[in-house]
Every structure is written in C-alpha cells, then in structure tokens.
Amino acid sequence: MDREPGLSVRLKLTLSYAGFLMTAGALLLAAVWVFLLRYVPERATLINHDDDSTNGVFPVRSGLLDVFAPRAVAVLAFLLVFGLVGGWILAGRMLAPLTRITDATRLASTGSLSHRIRLPGRKDEFRELADAFDKMLSGLEAHVAEQQRFAANASHELRTPLAISKALLDVARTDPNRDVGELIDRLHAVNTRAIDLTEALLLVSRAEQRSFTRERVDLSLVAEEATETLLPLAEKHGVTIETCGDITPAVGSPALLLQLTMNLVHNAIVHNLPEQGTVWVNTGVRPKTAVLTVENTGEQLTPRLASTLTEPFQRGTERLHTDHAGVGLGLAIVKTITQAHDGSLTLTPRSAGGIRITVELPAKSPH
Template sequence: MSARLKLTLSYAGFLMVAGVLLLAAVWVFLLRYVPNRAMLTNPDDRPNGVFPIRSVLLGVFAPRAAAVLAFLLLFGLVGGWILAGRMLAPLTRITEATRTATSGSLSHRIRLPGRKDEFRELADAFDTMLARLEAHVAEQQRFAANASHELRTPLAVSKSLIDLARTDPNHDNGQIIERLHAVNTRAIDLTEALLLLTRANQRTFTREPVDLSLVAEEAAETLLPLAEKQGVTIETDGDITPTIGSQALLLQLITNLVQNAIVHNLPEDGTVWVSTEVRPRTVVVTVENTGEILTPQLVSTLTEPFQRGTKRIHADHAGVGLGLAIVKTIVLAHDGRLTLVPRSAGGLRITVELPAAPSALPQR
C-alpha cells in the first residue's frame, strides 16, 4: 500500500473508533437515566402491563447509530484521502528532485514554499546538499582537468627530450639527462601530492595525540637550510598545543605552510613567524611571512588546486601548486578551520585552528 492509502485508512480508522466511543458514551449515559421497564397506566395495552423501555430505545438507537458510523467511515475515507494528498504533496516534489539529481542534473532546487515545518526543513536541507554536491563535483572536474594539464606538461617535455636524443646523437646527453631528471622529479612530486590529497580527503588515517608546537619546531628545523639559502629568518614561539590527529599529515600541513612562507617572501632579509596558541576549545597554529602586498581577492583563491599567488622567486622550489590545497584538505579532515589574511605590510598570515585534545579542555 502507498503511504497515502495507509494514512487514509489510519484517518478513517481513528474516526470510526472515535465515533464508536462517542455513541457508546451516549448509550451508557442514556442507560443511567432510563429505567429498564415501566408499568403502564392502562394494563390493557400490554399482556402483563409492563413496557420494556430499554429494548424499545435500543431498537430505535441501533439503526441510527449504524447509519452514523457508516457516514463516519465514508467521510473518513474521502476526507483522509484528500488530507493525506495535501500532507504528502511536498514529498512528491522532493521525490521528483531526487530523481532529477539521480539522472545527473544537480542544478535543480526544490525551493518549497509555505511555512517552515518538517517538510520545509527537509526540502531546505536537500537543497543545501544539492548545492554542496554541485560545487564539489564542479571542483573535482576542475581539479581533474588541472591535474591532467599539470601531468601532461612534464610528460610532453620528457617526450621532446627523448625525441631530441634519438634524432640528434651528437647532442649533449648529459644536459638532456639533467633536464629529464628535473622534469621527472617534478612529475613525481606532483603525483605524491595528488596521492596525499586523496588520502587526506578520504580521512583514512589513524588519529593519535599530537603536540602542534613540537610539529612546528620539527618543520622549522627541517626547512632551516632552505630558509638560510633564501635569506629568510624563521622565528618560532608558542605554547604546548595538544590535539588529536595524524602526526604525518599535520607535519605535512605545517611543512607546507612554512615552505610556502619561505618561497613567497622578500628577495632578501625576509622573515617567517611560526607560533602556536591554546584557546578554550581549540589549538591554533599561525604562520606569517613578509612579502609582496596581496589583495583579498587573490588570497581567497590560494587554497584552490594549482593556484599560485605570485610568480615563484626560486625555480628550484617552484612546487606543484597543491601546497595550500593540501593544507586546506588536511585541516578539513581534522575538523578544523583555515583562515588566510593578507598583511597590510605585505605577505600573508595563515591561521589553522583545530579541536583541542580532550585532556587539554578546562575541567568543570
């Protein structure tokens, strides 16, 4: 049976039960004040001179009660069918939208009118889900196109170098090998970044207690040679910041931030500040750097895959355009929040806020 038929039968059944109870109450009420028998003033009217009041009353009441119940049954069926149809009408629109989305069209929205009830909340939640799903699919399509383009470039360069070596035996093979090595290294870095991005997206990692202050110090020490080579000073400070997550992914997160801050810095005498902070329910890592003045519009696009803010200053650390995209994915995988704000004096301030470990929360 359909939901509409079930509701119709339920309405009709409830109305019938209510009618039976009402008629039973009327009958009981009548019995309280009506005697069972009455003596006739003229005994010639009855053989024994007694008139059975209740029996006569029952004979009159029962057919009319049956007629009332039949009317209630018919009224309940017709009215219940109409009411059930009106109540389930929003579900029909939601079902049609679901079928449209199943066919591949995610641009359709229900936009259910009327007062905000359970059906309106369901429709609004479904519209929100469709909007997010449409944005996610569009982002994945852009990502796939960009990744294909980024991977095609080193492959095309490698093919050109190999063709050059085959057609020109007198060419300097050492130079070709060096260029092939550089191109293949970039392709490998891009592939590893894509795999890391996929792993973070799927959240297939083990969660464990992590102190972000120690992770920040490790990342800064690892990148210290790069900073010295580029003439950038790294300054670290802050509190113990315990959280729960993947040690490897969080190290990759802060390493990407610090490396990005080093590469996108002033040509000389640049500075990178790495600090950690404990808040009531979260822990925060902030990475700031000096550099060129950035607009808020440009900063808002930096976490998209294969987006680069300014031209790379050092070609040997050009990256693959996934550094901040990986950071954003890791932050979301840890239920955190990522904030990018351009500094008025130039450079960028990036704040990562993650849930604090339960042991670090204040006890009541």
C-alpha cells in the same frame, strides 16, 4: 535493496484516519447509549390527566433500542465513508511535499545535482528536510565541480612534464651531436617535478579519504621540526624564521600534520621579500582547539587574492612568482589536511604585506 511491495503511506494514513474517526464515533454513540440507559426508565406509565386514570404501562427501553440501533449503524457507516474519503484527501495534501522530495532524490540518483526542491511555505518538518536536502545537493554539486576541475588540472599538470620529456627525446634522436649531459640534467629535472606532483596528488587523495590513524600530536614539536628542516632553504632566500609557542596538544596524523606545517613554512619562505624577509611560526591553545599560525612578510595581497590561494594549480598572473614554483598544490594540500582533521583554515592578508595563515584543529580531550 530489493523490498517486497507493501501498502503506500497514503493508504496507511487514510486507514488510520478512518479508523480513528470510527473509534471516536463508536465511543460517542456508546456514551450516548449509556446516558440513555441511565436516565430513561425501563417502563413508563401513561396517565390520563383529565380523570387521573392510568391507561397502561409501556416498555420504553426496548422501543428506544429499536430506534437507536439502526441510526447508530447509519452514523458509523457515514463516518467510515467520510473518514476514508476525507482521510485520502488529507493524506494526499500532507504527503505532497514528500512526493517532491522523493522526485528530487530520484533525479539526484541519476547524477543531476543542479535542481533544487525549494519547498514553499512556513517552516515545519517537511520543509526542514527539503532545505537540508537542497543544502546537501549544493554541497555535492560544488564538490563534484571542484573534483572535475581538480582532475582536469591534474591531467594538464601531469601531461606537461611528459610532453617536455618527449620533446627532449625527439630532439636528442634527430640531433645525435647534442650534449648528452645537458639532456640528462633536463630530463632529471622534469622527471623530479613529475614525481613531486604525483606524490602530492597521492597525499591529497589520502587526506581526503581520511585513511589515517589519529594520535596525540604536539603542534609545537611539529613546528620546530618543520622549521629546522627548512632552515637551509630560508638561509638561501635570506629569510629569518622565528618560532614560539608552548605545548600545543592536538589529535591527528603526525605525518600529515608535519606535511601541513612544512607546506605552510615552505610557502612563507619562497613567497616572501627578495631580501631580509621574516617568517613567524606560532602555536597556542584555545578553548577546545589547538592553533598553528604561520605569517610572513611579502608583497601586498588583497582579500580576494588571498581567498584563491588554497585552490589547486592556481598560477595566474595574480599569483606571486618565484624561482621555486613548486607543483601548485602546497596550500591546497594544507586545506585538504585541515578539513580531514575537522579543523578550519583562515587566510588573512597582513596590512604591512604578506599573509597570516591560521590552522585550528580539535585539541585532545583530557581523560
């Protein structure tokens, strides 16, 4: 926003200090003058004590005014100079922290997020502002770094199926006798994976932008729908799903919350024991929050590994591998949807193996 130039804050404070000092000085001089007028007589009689004779009557107040006025003007002039000089120095010292904050803001506007103000001294309004600004810069830096990693990983993940498709087509071009049916099947599988990844990326973007309408949602019904939909997959993997919970009202997008629950249950099914695994899906109400908990049996997980499971495209050697790799965004989508609903996501390894994932969402306020 373009603004017309105006007086600096330091000059305004200087004029304010000087003006206040002048006003206080003028009031003090006025009080002294009123005191003198009240207790000093208008005329005084000079008496000779040796012979008790009167030498004459002299005007006192007129002479007092002649003496008081120039000195009062001199005092006010001194206060004006002192107020301007002292006010300028004092205002500079008071505004020094604000100058550092302004410089940091200008650096941040150029894209530099690594610097911090780190304003020294005890806590006051300026230091609270500086600390809040440092915290904001830390959050922005972490968010930008996360987005850059996400973009790089997404580009890599999208490039992989395209590169495979190109390789298959090149092989088919150089080998006309190759089985066309096998080639079509492999291209179909690669193309399906690319579509699934693209849809997952679009879902993440939609959730991050919070471009959805909030409605009343019963998490218990959402959990039932998700488990019924994924029941065939659970039977294929030999996993039993147990669902329980009363009516659990929350506020959010029914479609996104269904996707969140589907991802949690799907993840619990495919990352489970090789046989006779179990998935528990529970919903409940806490003060001011609605809770969805999904836990499963499985291999032993460390807290450090559990804390990385919500990062996108994490397929390192420590991640559990199954025949259903997915696109690497299942729990990342859960985390994004939870944050978009102002909720919290907690991952806790189970002592017997597997993991417990808890989602807390704001409950609908009663009318």
